[in-house]
Amino acid sequence: MSERTVLIVDDEFAIRDMLRMALEIAEYRCIEAESIQDAYTLIVDERPDIILLDWMLPGGSGLELLRRLKRDENTEEVPVIMLTAKTTEDNVIQGLDVGADDYLTKPFAPRELIARIRALLRRSGSGQDQGRMEVNGLVLDGESRRIFVGDNAIDMGPTEFNLLQFFMSHPERAYTRGQLLDQVWGANVYVEERTVDVHIRRLRKALQTGEADYSGLIQTVRGTGYRFSSRGL
Incomplete structure (x- = not known):
């Protein structure tokens, strides 16, 4: 397996140094950064x-970088583990x-940490991606x-497709309208939450096939x- x-x-050298030594012993290649830029x-x-x-970095929080990565199709699939001293449930969520x-x-x-890295890399490299679900x-x-x-294609708009793709990738979990806006429309797009309801209705209508x-x-x-679930069907 390639490295x-x-x-x-x-931004703390001692933490980067500790992590780098542990990761190199586990045969990972490490690169380091101390700021968002x-x-x-x-x-x-x-x-x-x-x-x-x-979480806390010079020039802004790690969440800012995370949002930027998840909005970019070239980086949205890179696994990210947050490391922080923040422990409250709100911060975790x-x-x-x-x-x-x-x-x-x-x-x-x-x-x-090594165990969690290995688990995420197995998941992201397993071939169970979002290409076909x-x-x-x-x-x-x-x-x-x-x-x-079957062999019949279902016609639906691009936003409805994006909604369905997100739902199928994250089954059995309830999402608020705000969370769906961030995940499907993008955190930098200002759209009223009622817009989600409109597209949910369109998606449901499209899923009523012959x-x-x-x-x-x-x-x-x-x-x-809303939640995507096949239970009870």
């Missing part, structure tokens, strides 16, 4: 396999909502951006928002 590259983004340059130039991202794949609070054992005979082809039931009715996959979660 995997880990980008360590932390340096990190983004390395991401573009080096294309790391995974990023360890500190905020980091995961923005798009972090995992979260570790300082101090942590290097062995635990299937649920109960409903097939989404990410490369051609088409939806099929062969089968898949509209029930998109479930309303009272008091929260």
